[in-house]
Amino acid sequence: MYQPRVRTLLDPVQVAARAKLLVDQFNTMKTDAVTLGDRDMALGVSLLTDLHKRADYPWLVANLQSADTGEPVFETRVIKEVAGVKVGLLGVTLPTSITGITAGADAPWRVTDPTIAAIREAKALRSEGAEIILVLAHLTEKEQRTLAGQMAVATAILGGQGVRMLKHPESHGGVYITEPSIKGKYLSIMTLHVWEGKEAKGSFVDRYHGTGLEERIAQLSGRISSYERIVERRQKEDAEKKQQPEAPEDSRAKHMRRATNVDHLKKQLVKLQTERQQLQLELDEAVEVDPSANYMSYELFAVDIHHPDEPKIAKAVNAFLKKYPKAAAKRPGLPPVPAKKR
Template sequence: MVDSGDLLYSAGHEIFGLPKRDRDLTALKANLFLQTYNLMGYDAFTPGEVDLSWGIAELKKMSQKAKFAFLLANLQDLKTKKPVFRPYLIKEKGGIRVGLFGLLSNRFSGSLDPHDKAAYRLTDPLEAARQVIGELKKKKSKVIIAITHMDESEQRKLAETFREVYFVVSGHERGLKRQPVEVNNAQILTAGTRGEYLGQMEFFLKEKPDETRLLSNYQIITLRDFYKDHPQTAKLVNQFRADSKPLHFAEKKNGSPEKDPWMQKGTYAYPVSDYMGGASCLSCHQPQHENWKKTGHAKAYQTLVGEKRERDHTCLPCHTTGFGEVSGFGDVLENVQCESCHGPGRGHPEDGKKLPPVGEKQCLLCHNPAKSPNFDYAPSLTKVRCPASK
């Protein structure tokens, strides 16, 4: 089993400026992923540009916790001129020597932590591939697999350049491809993001004195709810939730929002919130409110409660109204209310403020490829569209 990157989340170094609470939370998530990947018996992982934002020193520490290999052939230590992580790995599978190596596009050099840029560099991935493939051939690898974090054009170039590569595992590309893309002698495999799908490749070699052929079968497995939770994994997830609870949006005590620093910018920098809440719309828009109550937007917060994530401030922006915005609020406006789509309502209609028209752009803030990959705007709009105001 392999993973092609952007697993460990952006830690948010100085360039990205995330608050300490977010860095601490992503550290807990990264540790959870390492533990569960160890449990599942992963073989290899190639870091993506998001993973680099942890900083190389921190990634090295994470690699020491992993029971699987961090593979990256083209991240070079400028002092030693050697790869920072293992460039390749050879596994014996069904009597076949399989060579795996990792590549990260050097166009992601800007993702290196500023402190790392003087000590490390991402070299030309094709040149690194040339060297590694030579090593794998010397060590009698029959099947060579590239675990890549690149865009599609770079993956194609890799496959076109090296006939020795049979499979290119695609990272960075957001989409899902249920069938391999065949280029030269290779198959490029893209299995989506966010752990929603598993790409499974079965292959065997048919060897004759004058010819060796690789026969393969590929399928995408959708990881649906009917797959039961693994007991040990569930235990780790529950422990993560307990450990991370202090880092999430804190419940107010005695009506004191100052106990939650996350909310201070909404409560104190702007003492009067621009968000009025859906109840304020009722006097003029009763039919629209009744229609909204029948939609999934009206139950958005409850889905978090069911998952025990109602205090997770990384989820709240898309399941509440105005959360985390500069002129937000000191308490949760549960669910996706009127102002999530139409914007803050203060000044409407008493000050003559007109709310902007709603378009696809507003929907894509939450229903984007990362969070809602199957979102289709036109049919989805029919499920939530309000009746026209008279």
């Protein structure tokens, strides 16, 4: 028997209240800029327009345009001065969307090619005096790498759409790519160190490139071991199944079986093994960096109950949860963190 999936629709009043709460707290944190994702688009034109007016920071979406005029819906770029250095920020979002406001012939907005839009805005930032260019990218892993390959003028692409948790940035064509997983569970901090008397326009070396490669290789090795165990188990299950009379199965079960068949798993395993070999080769051929060059450092850490809340923000969140108790997520408590030996 086929069992349909049932979804509980969210209360639109609660959704709007939560969105306003987030914007207000970003205001409190003095946020420099954000870009939008496909789920943000799902809020609709009217609510997004109101939220944008409420925000004290720019919404950088260079490839989101009005279907009627072709003009950008929100801001496309901004320059911030940090420690005397002009830092240019631009943002791009997914070229495909699941929402009605950017999909279909009658959609009021449309999303254009993110690479073309990013290159255009980067050139404008350079002409306006930006020394460092950072891209806020709500893009897939493949799209991030494509963008990096065609945008050498950028220093880094700060990704926020995929599920990868990069403990150290990737580098493609001299452009760093970071991605701190999803749902705000991790915080990544990239620091660009500029020596006094040096220009910030040039590249930033990665002093910790070797360490980063070793961590990525270790991550891949863990995933490879997991896939190998799954393949071994599935092969054993398939062998046992062949010895048994074939039993009827519904369409959903067939779909799940096809999606996780051994051939598919083996292809994924080969892909991971190839990536690990490439990283190992890169590690073996790594050379020492110039100690006098400007450099990049990176941190990634979990945002959990062991980090104290900002009192003002915690008060606002608790007030929201009191008004909308169904919005409170039930999460199990985390185990205590063991003391580090020094």
